[in-house]
Amino acid sequence: MTSRAQQKDTEADRQLYGCLNASPPRSFLMIAGAGSGKTTSLVKGxxxxxxxxxxRLKLRRQKVACITYTEIAAGEIWADVGNNPLVHVSTIHSFMWSLIRSFQSDIQAWVANRIDEKLVELREAAASFGPRVQQRTRDKNQSDIIRYEQQRQRINRVRSFTYGLGADYVNGVLGHDDIIKMVPQLIIERPLMRSLLTQQFPFLFVDESQDTTENVVAALKAVDGELGDRFCLGFFGDPMQRIYPTGIGAIPAVPGWANIAKPENFRCPTTVLNVANAIRRDGDGLVQTRGRMTGPENALVNVQGSAQIFILPIDERRDQRIAQVRTWAATKNKDPAWNEDEGDGAVKLLVIVHRMAAKRLGFGDLYAALNDKAPDKFKNGFLDGTAWPVRPFRNFVLPLVTAGKQGNEFEVMQVLRDQSLLLDRDHLKGANVAERLGELRRFTGVLQQMMEPGSAATNADVLRHVHDSGVITLDPRVLSYLNLPAPVDAEGANANAVEDEEDGEELTKEVLAMDAFLACPASQFWGYYN
Known part of the structure; x- marks a missing residue:
């Protein structure tokens, strides 16, 4: 365990221990504001x-599960608990897949039903198209219907399913969205799923609960409602810090659960804390206390700090105006650190994700493509990197190029081994390994050149290079917009991903957004990635 677990207990921590050690353990909600040490309480729990x-967990071959929203957060918590084998830390999607992956027949039945639902939606959408719907939208709708009909005929022949970047049902691949829809549904519908979850994980913590989707929360509540005498469910979060529109925000209280408030704030000076409380006053009413303190343990005093608000014009001189504000603050506070951009004492600029921020950070065109008149699934997925157009870059291209630019060949090979079928054991049988590695080296070198800042390569150019190399299989939705053939199964049928529900207007928005996205300079992904 790290030093987090050794920090002094707060009243919220003591209430948490009471829930965990009750007989039976008591489920709870912990509301912890910014700077309160929420993750510290989670690790202490x-x-x-x-x-x-x-x-007892060891004897019963059980674990405590902790699920969170991002890989980065999961890695931090995993390190905090010292990689203890009794703790399972993962993202929500990985956790859900670990529960369902053994139930292949149930997955197959769900996929078949999902395709049937999608066909109904597409046909209803086609029937409701008005005279203003573009022909290109109508053509895509009909193309999707044909592909789904082909998939439905062959889906029962799929031997097994895995979890990948994008859905490819005929070839047995489930996508990100499938997992988050399918598993909660099966948990709610199948008593066996609920029982198996509690048998494996009698304690389950959900970090950043405000960003957890409503159906996941409902599924976990269903487990607790039926098996609460042998299951302890804990949500750690703050509704006021919800980032993603798909998140539930405030989780409704459940009779019998403990509601634990953690009002302390260990981060903000007094003046800043007063501003934070004023902003929060019309929210949930949580008043944060204490604030940052300094001095010896037996003589701590509050750090007063300062807070100013500047109202500036929205124009092309935004960076210059921010520099002026920083210079003013450095003079006013007699603190040169206001002008520093490097080191532990450097200024941290927090920006709301909007056009000006994207433009300043170098991905204005990319932002516009997936936000301006784009479907909601693109707008929301762009915020957290889950939108299917950005996944090949976020999950493969950028990590691979980053490792290559750093000269880290071990990491380059790790990315390729994890994602490329060309290095799969079955695909290496009878192949010239040295020649295969040479091809991958050349592919990576060209990719690095295409992703260089200032390169003229577009997103479409990069995606075509990836597809032509055969290094990874791209999402069929991406291929359809590149006018490239989708992967084929053993029967020769084109696979196509299942898309979110959409009417004619949403489909038209998608078509236009993808045109703009594919035309964007690929190098803009660096600003977005960072």
Whole structure:
């Protein structure tokens, strides 16, 4: 365990221990504001479970699960608990897949039903198209219907399903969106799923609960409602810090659950804390206390700090105006660190995700493509990197090029091994390995050149290079907009991903957004990625 677990307990921590050590353990909601040490309380809770219940978990071959929204957050928590084998830390999607992956027949039945639902939606959409719907939208609708009909005929022949970047049902690949729809549904519908979850994980913590989708929360509540005598569910979050529109925000209270408030703020000076409380006053009413303190342990005093608001014109001189504000603050506070951009004491600029921020950070065209008149699924997915057009870049291209530019050949090979079928054991049988590695080296070199800042390569150019190399299989939705053939199964049928529900207007928005996205300079992804 890291030093987080050794920090002094707060009243919220003591209430948390009471829930975990009750007989039976009591489920809870912990509302912890910004700077309150929410992750510290979560790690302390994990430490308490290991200390008081670890032996029992080990004897029963059980674990405590902690699920969060991003890989980065999962990695931080995993490091905090010292990689303890009794703790399972993962993203929500990975956790859900771990629950369902053994139930292949149930997955196949769900996929078949999902295709049937999609065909109904597409046909209803076609029937409701008005005279203003573009012909290109009508053509895409009919093309999708044909592809789904082909998939439906062959889906029962798929031997097994895996979890990948994008859905490719005929070839047995489930996408990001499938997992988050399918598993909660099966948990709610199947008593066996609920029972197996509690048998494996009698304690389950959900980090950043405000950004968890409503159906996931409903599924976990269903488990607790039926098996709460042997299951402890804990949500850690703050509705006021919700980032993603798909998140549930405030989780409704459940009778019998503990509502734990953690009002302390250990980060903000007094003046800043007063501003934060004023902003929050019309929200949930949580008033944060304490603030940042300094001095010896027995003589701590509050750091007063300062807070100013500047109202500036929206124009092309935004960066210059921010520099002027920083210079003013450095003079006013007699603190040269206001002008520093490097080091621990450097200024941190927090920006709302909007056009000006994207433009300043170098991805204005990319932002416009997936936000201006784009479907909601693109706008929301662009915020967290889950939108299917950006996934090949976020998950493969950028990590691979980053490793290559750093000269880290081990990481380059790791990315390729994890994602490329060309290095799969079955695909290497009878192949000249040295020649294959040479091809991958040349592919990576060209990719690096295309992704260089200032390169003329567009997103379409990069995606075509990836497709032509055969290094990874692109989402069929991407290929359809590149006018490239989708992968074929053993029967020769083109595979196509299942898309979110959409009417004619949404489909038209998607077509236009993809045109703009494919025309964007690929190098703009660096600003977005960072």
């Amino acid at each position: 994990l430490a308490e479970i290991l200390d008081k219940h670890g032996e």
